[in-house]
Amino acid sequence: MVRSLHKLFVSNLPWTANVSFDRKTGISQRETTFTSRNQNQMSNKVEDKFNLAANYIQSHHNNFNKNDLLQFYAFYKQSTVGELDINQQPRPSFFKLQERAKYDAWSNLGSMDKEKAMESYIDLLTKLVPTWIESEQKENRNSAGTFGVSISRPKFEDKIDEEIKSIKDFIRDGNVEKLKTLLKDVNQSELNAIDENGLGLIHWASDIGNEEILSIILNTKGIDVNLKDGEGQTALFYASSCGHKNCVQLLLKHEADKSIVDNEESSCLDVAYDDEIRMILK
Template identity: 40%
Template sequence: MSDLEEEEIDLLEEEFTRATKFIECSHDQFDQKDLLKFYGFYKQATVGKCNVPKPGIFNVSGRTKWSVWNDLGDLSKESAMKGYILHLVGLKPEWDQVSERDDFKPQKGSWVSVSTHANRDEEDDLSGDKSIVDFIKEGNLAEVQSALQSVDEDIGSIINALDEEGLGPIHWAADRGNIDILRLLLQVPRTNVDFRDSGGQTALHFAASCGNRECVQLLLEFGADRTVRDDEGESCVDVAFDEEIKRLLM
């Protein structure tokens, strides 16, 4: 490889790094489908060709992310970086200028949250009697607290139970990044901080993959096991993209 080619790759990597940091600070400005596309290019650029098995049928979020990565086939890392940047340019043509402005203030959060559970459209369809999970989805702390206090049966059978989507209350709170609700759930004596969803993931997996740093820190404070691996063999570090979160989990 010539010196010129090496310099071009270095410049590409620098621009790719700036682009990923921009997405990290501005992910809430993009649609879910675009975030998924960024995810696929990111994995291809940093890891290479998809090298993990397709997640199980109940791991909806994992299957979606796996598909966008696997669809890129043998695309080179350099082409993946270019694809990432070009997709960002198409959506935000002035992104690089904006990120360099003195008044640009990154928003607190993750590089990307691609969980299909984070789509809030589903909340509009909630009607009739609501469960604790419904209130968690809405981010309604007061109702979650009231619902917990009104439980007549064994609280453990409510807190440590999977819903029809294969998730427990603690997973939903970590997915949504609601630190107050997550803290409330963790303070319930019977809550299992390492409770697994139908795909073997813990709340720490969810918080890490969604980039919810405060939730990651809180779960660790409550003794969450960072070494747990899901049904696909991935730990919470493996599913994290935020470098600060990765450092927290090391």
């Protein structure tokens, strides 16, 4: 079997056909695939409009809310990179809620092809700002701008990051309901993970001294009550040194180990805030 490339004319339009011939008979097997030059032109038009839309959003990202920006982000990544490879890029930990939100938005697009993602990006912008294209074309004319976007990190990612709180913010704010929701979607390794500051969730809660928040964390299946921070200190050290009496008692109730010493050989008793805390620890 041999393949031959033929240029055909259908309705006066040039098409390229891949035609299969049998070597012995010379007869076409009629398995012909046609690709129109107009199809390529249509793709180029979509890409040009997508680039124009991306430029507009770069300049006006402060006009959109967090959810819209997340959707733009997802369509943008799908358009420029393709499907998210979840095997090569694992889901970010819940310490990084901003990165996780972006990851989930992109992942939800599945195998959507790049052109469809571009069209969805454009459609969403048109729905939100029906006059965007006239505005952007006018700006381009005034600035002699050109099409084409080469953006490794769209500006609106910064706004997404600013608007999505971290789990530490929820602990600090005492946001019980949000914390409960997040802890439903966490595995044991994440629950006992250490963040970039060298602290785990249980350390943050003990440091702040919110008994209700600490109780929620301690009652989450898989929590390590004796998790050590970067300096070898447990949550009991934090509650003790900060003088959070109720948190010290709560940790002891959950069998926190008083005998642990940190990297400098100090114990939670050594760092106790006052005599009242020392009496509880003895």
